[in-house]
Amino acid sequence: LKAQIVIIGDELLVGRIQDTNTQVIAKWLGAQGFELTQVTITSDRPESLLHCLTKALEGSDLVLTTGGLGPTEDDITKQIIAKLAGTKLEKNEEAIRLAKLHYGRIDKDWNQQTNSYHLIPQGVEPILNPAGLAPGLSLAKDGKLLLSAPGVPRELKAMLEGPFIELLERHFPKRINDHQVMTIRTFGTPEEKIFFEMMPNLWQELSHEGKVSSLPQILGVDIHLSFRGSPQDQMAMTEKWQQRLKGSPLEEHIWSYEFKSIEEVVLEKAREKDLKIALAESCTGGLVANRLTNISGSSSHFKGGVVAYANEVKQGVLKVKEDSLREYGAVSEVVATEMAEGVLNVLQSDVSLSLTGIAGPGGGSEHKPVGTVCIGTASNKLAEAKTYLYRGDRAFLKRRFSEVGLHRLRKIIENS
């Protein structure tokens, strides 16, 4: 079963907002047994939208649109779907019921003067929006299904989790999801080195099992293998390749056979060993703490952190020595080590990570250019620090520093 996504919104085409819906819908479609073949972002001009929807329906069993369902004049999805269905907007009793329900949730009366939520194209079904006011739409036509959801990410998610699954059950009851993926996540070695020096036959060997792809990440490379099979086949495949790569030059670079984030892996390992984590962040400014606390359940093994942006905070809270700051500077291995030790003590934890560096664009010098970071780790056995140098803009450097930091944290937890 093939699917396409059509995202409606000038906001994306002028670059004012970052689309996050595509990834959410793409994952959902995969889990529902659909192959997503194309995503189109189009403007809210009627002719472009009608053209896109017509083309998308030609090549697929399911088309999902987001955006353009709100109450303002730039919301034209309903009008275009009416054209597509060859019908007109009309008063719809179910839509009125939903409008009253949606407004009831926010303790308001629905007022048809301020929106036209009661008007729905003939032949189109209005769909409950569990998290907002504008209803979704469903149009079944020639064995195909067109689903429309609002563009607000939270409302879209709520529709995907409930009403849209019911519609798929009704229209595609026999679909199965036999699409499996094995992911080999590696760290610290480039794509070319893996496939042409370390493991020159790896790509070909993997190709016997399914479709291979390789994706350089911010630090490291993900190797993905897609194949058809059951969840049991997936486990057997992972087992087989773990065995196959044991003792290979790639082994020491592999940190996961699942598509988990480094922060999830760090917290899992901390849980296994029952170690409490503390952070002292300067240049990453809370990014590492934020990444760890994005994982639910992180509170059991993450105690907290200090964002020591100013030197007074490094001294006052983390007990970094004034002499060290003066003699070596804030971006130094000595200070990074003292920060890691300091936060370990102040937050009474078992392992700690510290980062002090220059994310730019200002603040660099000849000896310590923008992109320099000193990363410290401490446990009750050992405190130490290393210096790294990367290139990139501020956002990228913060991300990259946090990535190396989390891998350092993984290592000291593994060795604790």
Add this chain to the structure above:
Amino acid sequence: LKAQIVIIGDELLVGRIQDTNTQVIAKWLGAQGFELTQVTITSDRPESLLHCLTKALEGSDLVLTTGGLGPTEDDITKQIIAKLAGTKLEKNEEAIRLAKLHYGRIDKDWNQQTNSYHLIPQGVEPILNPAGLAPGLSLAKDGKLLLSAPGVPRELKAMLEGPFIELLERHFPKRINDHQVMTIRTFGTPEEKIFFEMMPNLWQELSHEGKVSSLPQILGVDIHLSFRGSPQDQMAMTEKWQQRLKGSPLEEHIWSYEFKSIEEVVLEKAREKDLKIALAESCTGGLVANRLTNISGSSSHFKGGVVAYANEVKQGVLKVKEDSLREYGAVSEVVATEMAEGVLNVLQSDVSLSLTGIAGPGGGSEHKPVGTVCIGTASNKLAEAKTYLYRGDRAFLKRRFSEVGLHRLRKIIENS
């Protein structure tokens, strides 16, 4: 001048990665005087890609592709562009020069066994990649231009900033950017209320000036007006509407007439009043600190923060009273107030913000459900806290909490 983007990559279609390139290219195209009419994400299957590129070129003056230029077998962009140009891959002297240059930067010799960077379609120009190994491509055909960049965000950015601008200068020397936008950023009132209750004529009035659109954000609504004109016209338009909305019911909800983030506005206001900011974060786990430190120059007025995830950290570092924690619980206005006061003192700052709440999915109770957050603020004049309740998943709640927190911080800085 019209443009389209074609993004190549199965990774996006299975939802494994979040696309961030579209927004970067969209902004760039706008600044270069192009109107972006469509974005297509397609798989790396040869027939789909060839079809997409052909269609995209039909309707535009410029097509920009990303992805599929690397050294592995799933990188097929070069082959498809050769088909499009009706030619074949051949050894290219400029490509060899670039390969040697790119590898020289990482202190390696280029080795044509491990990649085919020397092979380029006839009639296609290889383009310097300032931040990576794979060259970009440029194909001029029938007055149109097709540019291909790698999908790695950092490499793409480097190509947009340098080599691609030069190519635009050469191929479209007469282009001008007369596209202007005015943005009215509002907070704390829904779209419907603005346009149908508060300001029923606003949409129509704005429509006389250009194209209006309205975009609900995580908290608040952005109203955008796009029109043709010079940067002077843009300033005059903003001035006119600031006057027009003065004294209107919308005025108190407007926090910016520019497309700035709330963290930028907070730091600007802190700079104006020369106030130092400190943060005490529990449930947001470093997100607010991370957002502030994403802004370059933030170090001048952001001193730092404490991520007080565990109660021991609230007590030990922030000096929250044990009695308050026991009597009112960690998620309470009393504790939020003490956290704000504590971090103000410990970090010796002028204003502070604290957040303590329940981001879920666990940890909620009948009296304090998931989505509850107590937000405290402190200055040398006053410390206080308020409780808010939102709905959503963990990531959304963290985001929403941080957003309200930053607006609270803006308010206390304005009133300081």
